[in-house]
Amino acid sequence: MTGPVAADAGLAARPATPEDTGRAAAIRHALATVDAALAQRFDSDAQADIDRLLRARADAVDTQVRAAWRDCIADDAPLALFAVGGYGRGELFPQSDIDLLVLAEPDTQVAYAEALARFFALLWDAGLPLGHAVRSAAQCTQAAADITVLTAMLEARPLLADVPHLHALQAAVAPSQVWPAGAFFAAKREELRLRHARYDDTADNLEPNLKEGPGGLRDVQTLRWMALRIVGTGDLESLVAIGQFGADELTTLERERRALSRLRFGLHLVAGKREERLRFDYQKLLAERLGHVDNADNLAVEQMMQGFYRSAALVLRIGERLLQRFEEQIEGEATPVAINEAFELRRDYIAARDPDWPRNAHDVFALFAVWAAHDEIRGLHSQTARALAESLTRVPAFQQTEPALRERFLVLLRGPHPVHALERMARLGVLGRWIPAFSKVSGRMQFDLFHVYTVDQHTLAVLRNLARFASGIADQRFSIAHEVWPRLRKPELLLLAGLFHDIAKGRGGDHSELGGDDARIFCSMIGLSEADTALVEWLVRQHLLMSVTAQKQDITDPEVIHRFATKVADRERLDHLYLLTCADIAGTSPKLWNAWKDRLLADLYTTTRLALRRGLEHPVAGAERAAETRAAAQAMLTAFGIGDEEIAALYARMPEIGFQRGRPDQIAWQAASLRGAPVGETRVRARVVGEQGGARSSGERASALEVFVHSPDRDGLFAAIVATLDRLGLAIQQARVLDGPHATIFDTFEVVPIDPRCPPSVDEVERRLAEVLAGPLDLVRPARRAQPRHLKHFRIAPQIGFDNLADGRTLLSLVCTDRPGLLADVTRAIRSQALRVHDARIATFGERAEDVFQITAIDTDGRDRALDETQQQALRDALLACLEGDRR
Template identity: 80%
Template sequence: MTGSAPAGSGLAEPGATTAQGAERAASVRAAMAAVDAALAQRFDALAGGSELDIDRLLHARADAVDAELRALWRELLPADAPLALFAVGGYGRGELFPQSDIDLLVLAEPEAQAEHAEALGRFFTLLWDAGLPVGHAVRSAAQCTEAAADITVLTAMLEARALAADSHAGTTLRAAIAPLYLWPAREFFLAKREELRQRHARYGDTADNLEPNLKEGPGGLRDVQTLHWMALRIIGTADLESLVAIGQLGVDELGTLERERRALSRLRFGLHLVARKREERLRFDYQKLLAERLGHVDNADNLAVEQMMQGFYRSAALVLRIGERLLQRYEEQIEGEPVAVPLSGAFEAFELRRDYIAARSPQWPRDAHDIFALFAAWASHDAVRGLHSRTARTLAESLSRVPTYDQAEPALRERFLAILRGPHPVHALERMARLGVLGRWIPAFSKVSGRMQFDLFHVYTVDQHTLAVLRNLARFASGVADERFSIAHEVWPRLRKPELLLLAGLFHDIAKGRGGDHSELGGDDARSFGTIMGLSEADTALVEWLVRQHLLMSVTAQKQDIADPEVIHRFAGKVADRERLDHLYLLTCADIAGTSPKLWNAWKDRLMADLYTATRLALRRGLEHPVAGAERAAETRAAAQAMLAAFGSQDAEIDALFARMPEIGFQRGRPDQIAWQAASLRGVLVGDTCVRARPVSAHAGALEVFVHSPDRDGLFAAIVATLDRLGLAIQQARVLDGPQGTIFDTFEVIPTDPRHPPTAEDVERRLAATLAAPLDRVRPARRAQPRHLKHFRIVPQIGFNTVDKSGNDSAHGERTLLSLVCTDRPGLLADVAMTLRNQGLRVHDARIATFGERAEDMFQITATTATDPDGRDRALDDTQQQALRAALHACLEGDHQ
């Protein structure tokens, strides 16, 4: 409905009213304020218990508005005026949330509209002045028919409820929008189904968003309303209860749908109260406030906000599940019963009905074997549209027949394993999870269904993250190269039993929320599952190890220097064999990429691939033969020399270029990186600056940036600030000292906005210009902190440790390792680098890791003391550490003032 008078209606717009009108508007405002206060008090008094009947509150508010509107209508409109007033939309249903629009329709022929335009104008103006969020339209019957060509307008009028109208007016309005004239049942259904599909797509086709929309999101209140509107148009019933009598909806389905609608309505009512404005999105700003208002309390395993959100996700999932069934039944109501096509062979117990798989026997299922047989048949006919609604309903009613895996007989356990070993096993697991079978079979999985974690690192609920990990594994299994995962498609064929990796993916987070280390607890679960399911000891041990160590590769790659042979040797010792390495690599890639769409990037792909390759070589060499730094450097030098020679460089030229490079670079760098940097130095005189950038693999926008320059104070800070201003986020920095007072800095960067990534040429030009000017002019860009970060503030943790040049702990080391854990934000690294510069410190190495809202960065730094006779850099003393700690706290705390 529109919020102003329609063009040509002659109605007055909101404006000044008479003193009498202002007084009347104030009385309406006061009356509604009292009603809303009383309803809020009732809500709060009952919110934490089962006594809260949200429908009564919604109807009570609608009744209060009804009374005010009817009284004003009688006061301002002549009793004999040929005008009819209707409530439409949600207000027409008699559901009025605290901040909902009040949509009205005045039905009147053009002559009556003109004659009473002034009185209608006063009526609507007074409502606006009273603070009521009124949207209205004034239309004749013909104009209603014309406007209803827009299906959204028609939908609002479908629920028209008379406020000041006789039965003749109601009949006239219904006739004006009848299917005889527009939107017959079939066209209405198809349009509304497409509208629903597009609406779901806007929210990523999932209800498991961190800040879900209670009204419009998948599984939200709009889905329930859409089912209601379809019933009105297709079947002609005014309520879903009528569908039970005609067999379109089961009593249990209706009960579930109504229960979850009320649960969603309670959340929406409370959201309007805490937001104090029209807000349908459950934003971080309101989640904790709403959880508290609804009576949730933190406990050892679950925060109050996590309990509330788990309730929402489960409600949305049930609405989606039942909605899918009812859409099928509406389709059959319109198109007629489909012709059944029996399946053959081992799946003859099933058939296809309009390309939905269905059980043929009315007695299906006799037991859990029949249920597992359904998923096997479905996986073997993976291209079907889905599960037939009647079979889906029967399955829901028969879930109690599915035992837990530890109570099942051996033949049923073997059936489950056969599904894992059969075609499309991940699709089968997804379906079993969505339809409640997996939670019955593995009770621990049901406990994490809908369980969210109140942070920005995990953007999905635990169960949806687990399914996303499995989907990533399925992509690796497809054999099709995916540019995001450079070697995954090569590693997958080496797996001896791929189903073991699927089990590891299924169990890796299954112990979230129990307290304690979820990896260890999940490992216990995996061990129990493998033993009871009859897996061999070797297979069980592999799955258990993967679950316990599923974070090992990620932590090693992102927090340690994997160019250090000692790091590789330690990691290889923990992995121990090639089979574990293959499985762990694939699980790690799938896990990181399944945590957040933004988390996997070119840098992580390269890190994991490099760590995998280096570890594989270490295992091939034998753990009893660790690679020494000198040996690694010699191998890298030889490989880089061969690359340069292949492009025509002579040995003398190569040796001269290598002589200008830091020796440690050959130990820490990759051969292709060393060759690229050496080639970049051609024609660059000693004392000159060289800046080069190149794309990383096929990842859009990801770059490797190389800077060679005479060393100067503030150089690292200037480079970091410039990259930040270019919209590039630094993922890793390597800062090496070269011969003759030069630096060799390498940065792995990705664009903060992938839609507008700077090119390699842009980076080279901007950085070269920065380094050609005085560095003290460079300042970090100032940016506002993103809204959501203020709800996830992490108390800064700053630590110092003395290390040698290789980064190993050393009481008499030359460098200080600064570790920083804090809330991430745009420009954080640039500000930290500037703080280090202002403290007169030099950066020799940096490792940058971000996990949602959490930044975990490490820097190798030194200071030159005034009393140092040879001017060499030293590790920070206690006084310098305390000064730096204070400066960093001032930098980080300044964002929250």
């Protein structure tokens, strides 16, 4: 609707007169006074009718627009003025656009072009966010070929127009002229689908869009537009009278629409501008403005967001039913096709045949069993969906029902497509009734950058990942998951662990322990054996064990593997825990899983399985591990065509500790990299994570790389490498720094691209690192990047700890707010204290960086030693200075 009137009328707007300038100022002042009063009403009365506030603002704008019109347009002018779009509905939020349509024949448009230009200019000068168009009835029909323009005109409300003008406009955009009901419905449904896909098909993201996101206000408006085109009225109450909509459904939809409208009204107030996305910048401010208060279990912002997510879920659920009914209205009822004595297909939707369905909870469980057995079914028929919603109170909590119903649930888990059944039960509200603890985490968000989804949506994402593993189809993102899954004795036990692993979040205390208690009670009551119950309980209690071990400890250390294997105790637990850990990490955020984490967990799984097979009473010693690695790497090098004498010579140039800590393929790759290089020459090599033997394609790019640097040792080398990798757009996940013979270093870095869309190539990494290491290291500086907007809302007080180890090194642990270039700055601070880095494990959890370094000071005789208290304090001060600089 927006655009200069000159485009319609052929004349440019004239300069404002002093009289018009004064009039514009008066309009601005009048509306500002109204807005201030409405904001006060909004803040002072949590029960204030949001529809009254929206209507009051529309009325206030109506008054000013009509007055401006009369100032500019003669009373007898053959023109008609309409409010369209949201303004036409009478829903005017504090920062909403004011969309106007002037209806006039072409000759009239020319005759009144100057007056219309003055009118629009007056409103613009008054500060109104104006969108406008001047069209004849025929031009309206032409413009309505754009369905967005048509939609705005469907809600036209006369401001200064007589009945003939209104009828002319309605006739111009009638279905007989443009967009018949069927075509309109199909186009709007596709528009809705694409809009949902644009927002990742879920309302459960960290900064949801209240207007355009799934389950947002636009979804409600779309239903009204469809009703207006298909039934002839945008008043959803009238759909109740004709049986198209249930009174309970209308009540629920209107309640959630008002809740969403209140959020949007408040968002416009705290943002002070047109803003539809509930950004971190505004979440805490809005929660406070809405009266939410932090409590022991839930932050105020989390309470507000949970309300939004639940509202959005209900809008989606009801909208799905109404869309289906509109489809039937257009296409007509199809002949039912019986599935069995209880259910049938209507237009490929499953429906109950009994008009009084469901008579009990057994009928409800039977629905999901039949649906899972016929997974190709399009969905649940709207009548049956409504009947299910009305009878949810008949579904008892698992503690309050007889064993037969609990057995039916267990049969669902053991039947076909169990994850699809659980997803459907969750979406339709059944799972929350059956397991009350699940309803408490439905819509529950965590105010951080690590958990992208609400707890219930994360849980379902974990279950979907497990279903992928069960498919038997190899997924390159999970290198061995499809091999491990067939080893499971009872896959339903892993599904139960996935269902319960986060179910106790938000209760206070350790959610793993509380969830383990819940899992034990549930599994016992549904009839699992003691052994099966114990397995599920252990998995829930220990679901973070493998992730923490892999990401924070050195899994090439035999002692670490032995400790982990001792906790796991048997291969059945290991199989289940590995799959649950992969599914959990990948289900936390789409950006969290990468090839490095895949290999890390696969390596931990493989080495632990070997330790369990060997027997925990026979832990692997360092020398034994080194000998096994030497032999395995030698076999690879021999297959590559390298003779035994050359292999021995290459091994002699490598650090002995590397054979204890490295993988055979890694040792073989590094040894092959040294071929032809004189002692003292720098060698830089990179390869895609997962490659064997060092073979690669020139220019290859990947989601994770392993970078090997062999060079004469010198001060600042580690810091220079870290800064260069940072400049290349690579985030270090793990670093191993080993001292080799002849005063050389063997550094290995596991890296992932900061921006996966444009990772540097293998050749680019090798070339750039080699260039930097050939020059003076003092000139290498970290890249400076702007800090992401959202990080300022998640400040973490730095935590710095020191622990002197038995091997003469100091363990430095650092927890702080993550930011671009953090690691490069930290290594510079370490270098400024003349310290050496020997090992680094880098972990990032959303906004939280948790990094661990093994460092030493250099004694007067050049030997490494642990830091004393004075050196620890000096390093602490240097790190705090580096980190505190981020706050300024």
